[in-house]
Amino acid sequence: MVGSQPTRLAQESVPFEKYLETWIFEDMSLVSPSLHRIGRQVNIDGKFMDILAIEEPGVWVICEIKKTPLYRDSIAQAIDYVARFDLLNLQDLRELLSRHSDQQSESAKSLIERALDREKDGEPRDIRVVLAGVGVKEDLNQIVNFLSEKYSFPISISAYSALAAPGDDQGFLLLRDVSEDSESQIGIGDRSQDYESRMSGVRSHFMKDKRIEIFEALTSAFSDSKNLYIRPWKKAIMVAPGSHHGRYLAYYTSNSKGIRAMVSKESVLEFFPDAKVDVIPEDQVDVYLNSVTEAQTWAQNLLEALKNASISTSGTYREWNGKDWYVAFGDDECRKWSDARQHSFVSAGGGDWYSRTFKTVPVGSRVFAYIPSVGYVGAGITTEPAVPFKQSKLSSLSNLEGTYTHTNGELEYILPVKWIKTFEASQGFYQRGMFASQHSACKLREEKTLKLLYDKFQINELNEV
Numbered sequence: 001m002v003g004s005q006p007t008r009l010a011q012e013s014v015p016f017e018k019y020l021e022t023w024i025f026e027d028m029s030l031v032s033p034s035l036h037r038i039g040r041q042v043n044i045d046g047k048f049m050d051i052l053a054i055e056e057p058g059v060w061v062i063c064e065i066k067k068t069p070l071y072r073d074s075i076a077q078a079i080d081y082v083a084r085f086d087l088l089n090l091q092d093l094r095e096l097l098s099r100h101s102d103q104q105s106e107s108a109k110s111l112i113e114r115a116l117d118r119e120k121d122g123e124p125r126d127i128r129v130v131l132a133g134v135g136v137k138e139d140l141n142q143i144v145n146f147l148s149e150k151y152s153f154p155i156s157i158s159a160y161s162a163l164a165a166p167g168d169d170q171g172f173l174l175l176r177d178v179s180e181d182s183e184s185q186i187g188i189g190d191r192s193q194d195y196e197s198r199m200s201g202v203r204s205h206f207m208k209d210k211r212i213e214i215f216e217a218l219t220s221a222f223s224d225s226k227n228l229y230i231r232p233w234k235k236a237i238m239v240a241p242g243s244h245h246g247r248y249l250a251y252y253t254s255n256s257k258g259i260r261a262m263v264s265k266e267s268v269l270e271f272f273p274d275a276k277v278d279v280i281p282e283d284q285v286d287v288y289l290n291s292v293t294e295a296q297t298w299a300q301n302l303l304e305a306l307k308n309a310s311i312s313t314s315g316t317y318r319e320w321n322g323k324d325w326y327v328a329f330g331d332d333e334c335r336k337w338s339d340a341r342q343h344s345f346v347s348a349g350g351g352d353w354y355s356r357t358f359k360t361v362p363v364g365s366r367v368f369a370y371i372p373s374v375g376y377v378g379a380g381i382t383t384e385p386a387v388p389f390k391q392s393k394l395s396s397l398s399n400l401e402g403t404y405t406h407t408n409g410e411l412e413y414i415l416p417v418k419w420i421k422t423f424e425a426s427q428g429f430y431q432r433g434m435f436a437s438q439h440s441a442c443k444l445r446e447e448k449t450l451k452l453l454y455d456k457f458q459i460n461e462l463n464e465v
Helices: 017-026 073-087 090-098 106-120 138-151 179-186 192-208 212-223 265-271 292-306 337-343 447-456
Strands: 010-012 036-044 047-055 059-066 127-134 155-164 172-176 228-233 236-241 250-255 258-263 286-289 324-328 345-349 366-371 375-382 412-422 441-443
Touching: 017 036, 017 047, 017 059, 017 127, 036 073, 036 090, 036 106, 047 073, 047 106, 059 073, 073 127, 073 138, 090 106, 138 155, 192 212, 192 228, 192 250, 212 228, 212 236, 212 250, 212 258, 212 292, 258 292, 265 292, 286 292, 324 345, 337 345, 337 366, 337 375, 337 412, 366 412, 375 447
Parallel strands: 059 127, 127 155, 324 366
Antiparallel strands: 010 155, 036 047, 047 059, 155 172, 228 236, 236 250, 250 258, 258 286, 324 441, 345 412, 366 375, 375 412
16 A cells, blocks of 8 residues: 555566575575475585475475476476485485585584484484475466375475565565465375374384384373374374474384384474473483383373463564564674674675665664574664665774675675674574564564563563663
8 A cells, every 4th residue: 555545566576586595595484484494505416406404303305496486397306306315325414414514503403413313213214395486386286286195295385476566676575375384284194084094004013013002102192182183194193283283293103222202392382382391301302112101201291281381373463663673684704793792783785685674774773683593692772874884883993703795796784783682693592483584674573572582682662671
């Protein structure tokens, strides 16, 4: 709307495929909040996967990105990557992952080690595919549905729409089609006949290893909870939230060492924000169960954590208070968070897409600085407008670690800030479900995120501290 006049937005294609790839890689929640990035343009035998990611409890996720509507050739390309990735032996896989270690968060590294550890114990390598693009051809939807429903091939579509904003230089809006999310809440195999067949297959796997009593004890304990869903998953059982059958809370399977059981406190808090996860001992997060008694104790810990816990809903946005802003700070060779803490500023740039929103942050705004894949690291009040680095007071300093220049000739902008509180990058604060964006700056009004940030940075909503 412009005043009372409706404004029609024109359909656009994302100008360059690498932009969509970059945005998704910097903020994997654009595809799914469960994903942790591993690497970008990952080379396997001369073929380059756009993005490799991982999710609980150690599932490898291959993301194929297209700037155009997704079409049937995308599936062939993705399956080729899956086949190549699946053929890697453990040593080759470790070497491939190590080449991208500088792009991985600590959470990703932990999941990687757990996935590799599972393979050493004889568990299968789990891989799924995400096709992401601007729109999707109808025939591709039919193929994906056929593969997933008929043959249980783990593949999903993440479709976006790009809409041109009013004006000649206002960029465009990237909108996610979330209809697939409601479908994924049902999940593959929930149809009664297929579900029973899958459950029977998992049960026979435990029976073969003579651990059926433990399987029955665990499954029975979780089946009675109305907030949980028992999902047969290859040779394992995934305990999922009742609100989203495709997401992981806990997991148990049988291998050569016994019954391995894992639970993610982080995932529990995502779906049950006030769950008492402290009742789950750290030595029970990833453990081998060798008796019915041990299994019942492990299950009871999770159930006790969920007792009286409220179920999380999707992000709630309130009316903007006119003060709080989100600012993304890319801690890299160009700009360094250590500089920003010491000299009181945030910065962004490298092109109009990155600097446009950043330059609109007014003096007197309260900004929360977020390092992608790390978390929130600072809160402060802006004291001056954003200016190009060479016009700022910083340009005369000789002890800066960052270069604050870009090889493409585009400007880096400096926004002075009086810090309220900051943390080192290694102490970045983030919980699943918190707000993050590909934009360099935007108004922050997501209720859960603001509540957590006010508490973390000791901020009174109406005042600075």
